[in-house]
Amino acid sequence: VKRAPAYPRVGVAIGDPAGIGPEIVLKAAASQRVTRAARLVIIGDARWLERQAKRLKLRWPLQRRTVELVDLANVEPHCVAGSVSAGAGRAAVETIERATELALSGGVDAIATAPIHKEAIAAAGYVDAGHTEMLQRLTGAKQVGMLFWSKSFSVGLLTRHLALREALRAVRANRIVQAVRLFDAGWRQLLGKTPRIAVAGLNPHASEGGRFGHEEQREIAPAIERLQQLGLSVSGPYPPDSIFNRAQAGEFDLVLALYHDQGTIPIKLVCGYDAVNITVGLPFVRTSPDHGTAMEIAGKGIASGRGMEQAILAAARFARRQRSS
Amino acid sequence: VKRAPAYPRVGVAIGDPAGIGPEIVLKAAASQRVTRAARLVIIGDARWLERQAKRLKLRWPLQRRTVELVDLANVEPHCVAGSVSAGAGRAAVETIERATELALSGGVDAIATAPIHKEAIAAAGYVDAGHTEMLQRLTGAKQVGMLFWSKSFSVGLLTRHLALREALRAVRANRIVQAVRLFDAGWRQLLGKTPRIAVAGLNPHASEGGRFGHEEQREIAPAIERLQQLGLSVSGPYPPDSIFNRAQAGEFDLVLALYHDQGTIPIKLVCGYDAVNITVGLPFVRTSPDHGTAMEIAGKGIASGRGMEQAILAAARFARRQRSS
Numbered sequence: 072v073k074r075a076p077a078y079p080r081v082g083v084a085i086g087d088p089a090g091i092g093p094e095i096v097l098k099a100a101a102s103q104r105v106t107r108a109a110r111l112v113i114i115g116d117a118r119w120l121e122r123q124a125k126r127l128k129l130r131w132p133l134q135r136r137t138v139e140l141v142d143l144a145n146v147e148p149h150c151v152a153g154s155v156s157a158g159a160g161r162a163a164v165e166t167i168e169r170a171t172e173l174a175l176s177g178g179v180d181a182i183a184t185a186p187i188h189k190e191a192i193a194a195a196g197y198v199d200a201g202h203t204e205m206l207q208r209l210t211g212a213k214q215v216g217m218l219f220w221s222k223s224f225s226v227g228l229l230t231r232h233l234a235l236r237e238a239l240r241a242v243r244a245n246r247i248v249q250a251v252r253l254f255d256a257g258w259r260q261l262l263g264k265t266p267r268i269a270v271a272g273l274n275p276h277a278s279e280g281g282r283f284g285h286e287e288q289r290e291i292a293p294a295i296e297r298l299q300q301l302g303l304s305v306s307g308p309y310p311p312d313s314i315f316n317r318a319q320a321g322e323f324d325l326v327l328a329l330y331h332d333q334g335t336i337p338i339k340l341v342c343g344y345d346a347v348n349i350t351v352g353l354p355f356v357r358t359s360p361d362h363g364t365a366m367e368i369a370g371k372g373i374a375s376g377r378g379m380e381q382a383i384l385a386a387a388r389f390a391r392r393q394r395s396s
Numbered sequence: 397v398k399r400a401p402a403y404p405r406v407g408v409a410i411g412d413p414a415g416i417g418p419e420i421v422l423k424a425a426a427s428q429r430v431t432r433a434a435r436l437v438i439i440g441d442a443r444w445l446e447r448q449a450k451r452l453k454l455r456w457p458l459q460r461r462t463v464e465l466v467d468l469a470n471v472e473p474h475c476v477a478g479s480v481s482a483g484a485g486r487a488a489v490e491t492i493e494r495a496t497e498l499a500l501s502g503g504v505d506a507i508a509t510a511p512i513h514k515e516a517i518a519a520a521g522y523v524d525a526g527h528t529e530m531l532q533r534l535t536g537a538k539q540v541g542m543l544f545w546s547k548s549f550s551v552g553l554l555t556r557h558l559a560l561r562e563a564l565r566a567v568r569a570n571r572i573v574q575a576v577r578l579f580d581a582g583w584r585q586l587l588g589k590t591p592r593i594a595v596a597g598l599n600p601h602a603s604e605g606g607r608f609g610h611e612e613q614r615e616i617a618p619a620i621e622r623l624q625q626l627g628l629s630v631s632g633p634y635p636p637d638s639i640f641n642r643a644q645a646g647e648f649d650l651v652l653a654l655y656h657d658q659g660t661i662p663i664k665l666v667c668g669y670d671a672v673n674i675t676v677g678l679p680f681v682r683t684s685p686d687h688g689t690a691m692e693i694a695g696k697g698i699a700s701g702r703g704m705e706q707a708i709l710a711a712a713r714f715a716r717r718q719r720s721s
Contacts, residue, residue: 189604234599234609236564274559275656279514284559312660316668331600332658335637340662343641 078110079390081383082179084166085115088146089159090364091374092185093120097129098376099383106137109387112179114166117142119150127372141169152370160191167202171209174355181356181390183382186364200232203350206357215352216253218325219334219361220261220385221342224318225325226334227254227351238330242273242286247294251327255303257351258325261389266324269314270295270307273329277310291329315341344378347385356389358382403435404715406708407504409491410440413471414484415689416699417510418445422454423701424708431462434712437504439491442467444475452697466494477695485516492527496534499680506681506715508707511689525557528675531682540677541578543650544659544686545710546667549643550591550650551659552579552676563655567598567611572619576652580628582676583650586714591649594639595620595632598654602635616654640666669703672710681714683707 083099086092096113097120099105113120113133117140124131133140145165147158170182184202192199199205207215219226229250230238251268258266270291271277274284281288291308298305307327309317315337318326328334338346339361346361360378368374408424411417421438422445424430438445438458442465449456458465470490472483495507509527517524524530532540544551554575555563576593583591595616596602599609606613616633623630632652634642640662643651653659663671664686671686685703693699 232600232608234603235560236609239561239564275557275660278559283557284561311657312664315661315665319665332636333661335600336640336658336661337665339637340640340644340665 079180079387079394080112080178081109081386081390082112082114082170082173082182083383084170084182084184085113085120086166086185087159087163087188087191087364088116088119089150089152089154089156089191089369090186090188090366091369092364093123094127094129094369094372094374095360095376095379096185097124097127099379100133100138101130102376102380105380105383106134108384111138111383112141112173113138114141114143114169114173116144116146116162118144119146123152123370126370141173143169153366155188155191155194155366157191157194157196160188160193160195160197163187164192164195164197164205167205168209171206174357175210180394181358181386183379183386184357184359185379186360186362188364188366202359203231206350206353210353212352212354214249214253215350216250216257218254218257218349218351219338219342219346220349221338221346223341224315224323226338227325227327228331228334229327229329231331233331235330239273242290242329244290244294244297247291247327248297251294251298251303251305252301253352254325254327257349260393261349261356263392265304267322268303268305268325268327269309269318269323270305270327271311271314271329271333272308273311275312277308344375345381347382349385356386356393358386404505404712405437405503406434406711406715407437407439407495407498407507408708409495409507409509410438410445411491411510412484412488412513412516412689413441413444414475414477414479414481414516414694415511415513415691416694417689418448419452419454419694419697419699420685420701420704421510422449422452424704425458425463426455427701427705430705430708431459433709436463436708437466437498438463439466439468439494439498441469441471441487443469444471448477448695451695466498468494478691480513480516480519480691482516482519482521485513485518485520485522488512489517489520489522489530492530493534496531499682500535505718506683506711508704508711509682509684510704511685511687513689513691527684528556531675531678535678537677537679539574539578540675541575541582543579543582543674543676544663544667544671545674546663546671548666549640549648551663552650552652553656553659554652554654556656558656560655564598567615567654569615569619569622572616572652573622576619576623576628576630577626578677579650579652582674585718586674586681588717590629592647593628593630593650593652594634594643594648595630595652596636596639596654596658597633598636600637602633669700670706672707674710681711681718683711
């Protein structure tokens with residue numbers, strides 16, 4: 072079999088076995104676009120995957136030439152698709168732990184992870200708020216950031232799952248400088264180019280020079296100035312309700328959003344399932360689809376594999392670039 | 397000339413003469429789609445309009461059969477396109493005052509207003525934050541609301557130009573009840589139908605049952621319950637970063653956004669210039685395009701008349717409905 076020299080191995084964690092993870096991973100593994108771009112190393116329970124595949128009439132066995140399976144044999148016999156449980160939560164975390172080990176040891180070049188369920192992992196006794204925090208803990212990374220990447224535009228978040236009231240308190244010059252440096256470095260590593268970064272304002276119309284709020288003048292503008300002195304391609308603060316249109320038109324590569332919904336509202340509206348969630352700051356490439364476990368449709372065969380496919384393709388693309396550089 | 401019985405008269409205020417208002421009003425007045433839908437009553441300075449028309453090679457004189465002109469003769473001789481001034485601010489406010497008088501006296505059936513410039517009206521000594529507040533003052537309306545209407549979906553704002561920090565303090569059950577009732581009544585008046593209203597949450601994922609913030613449980617959910625008891629078609633609070641996708645897919649007519657950018661980011665991204673800004677709570681229909689004076693391109697002939705056209709067409713449509721009801 073002839074392969075491009077930089078044909079990457081992508082570890083694919085199936086996430087919560089009771090969610091749509093197994094289904095969308097199987098669908099992605101059957102996609103030619105995916106298997107032409109990467110060799111998949113699927114991490115999950117083989118018997119459970121086989122059961123799902125047969126039930127949903129998806130390809131089984133997997134094609135050995137392009138798909139490998141790391142069988143954790145960790146799904147409890149009484150696990151039910153669509154049902155949140157501690158057992159499924161534990162099994163989900165184990166897929167991420169193994170994926171991380173493989174990525175750190177060089178067994179895979181990048182990882183793409185299917186969704187986990189927050190209540191399930193909490194019931195299993197894990198304290199992590201989500202994937203991002205768990206990966207930070209497992210790798211000991213100092214600082215991690217959530218980046219939504221799409222062909223239209225990309226968004227980095229200053230804060231993630233915080234009450235808006237608390238997110239406002241995090242709008243500080245130091246944190247903005249840190250976050251932009253992190254996304255800038257992550258982008259250059261992933262794409263080999265310097266991103267043109269726009270920083271959104273916090274207040275309506277970016278406060279119109281202080282008329283509605285002072286964060287733009289006191290925190291955001293000083294942070295941008297410092298970043299420019301460091302040589303980064305950064306500007307702003309821009310009125311939040313037009314900066315995403317400008318990014319979409321191609322003026323910027325990445326918008327720093329100052330709170331969760333400021334970034335996730337536009338990315339979901341423009342990109343739907345096509346945005347890929349990337350964790351920057353880790354010692355390896357990690358992607359995931361921009362949706363959850365969708366318990367209400369798990370096991371029904373109607374979940375779209377598109378988001379997972381995009382996540383794997385992005386992981387393969389970034390891993391190829393890192394290998395060749 | 398034969399006309400439909402409900403051929404409405406729409407008062408069109410040119411707004412700040414130094415902005416793009418005169419240009420976009422002249423462009424809209426030359427549009428057959430517009431002149432087939434309404435008789436326009438343009439309110440502004442005739443000499444200034446003529447000068448702009450000749451300079452930009454737009455139709456002049458206006459077609460008398462479909463366009464009437466109320467000449468305020470109020471633009472100072474030294475007024476310059478693109479330049480913010482107290483004189484232009486005063487002239488702009490006078491166009492709105494006259495449009496309001498005409499609407500209140502029945503001289504026109506609805507009004508559509510071109511943009512004004514906040515610094516210019518402040519320099520002219522007016523205290524109003526914008527059009528909406530000015531119209532509230534001129535009509536003595538108790539409560540007014542800002543609604544962005546489009547064919548895709550519509551958004552009502554709980555608060556307008558407030559620092560985000562202060563907007564958070566306004567997320568109170570009573571205010572939400574008031575606002576939803578106002579938008580519901582306004583919608584029924586404009587469109588003759590009961591709107592299906594979705595209330596957005598405030599925090600990421602609508603707080604996931606209180607994990608990130610408490611406003612959903614303490615303020616928003618109780619407000620929705622009260623509104624449902626009043627018989628309104630209202631539900632929520634929904635995760636802010638997927639409710640606009642659902643509205644776009646047709647599940648809801650109107651989303652109540654709890655702060656300015658929560659509503660304006662999605663509407664501008666999806667609708668561009670096609671969203672029409674409507675003031676609800678006034679004794680007459682008032683619309684405007686969803687953009688500003690664009691001083692940097694004023695007088696250059698490159699402004700798009702599309703937003704103004706949409707605003708006039710919407711005003712005509714709503715006025716026709718009110719006449720026929």
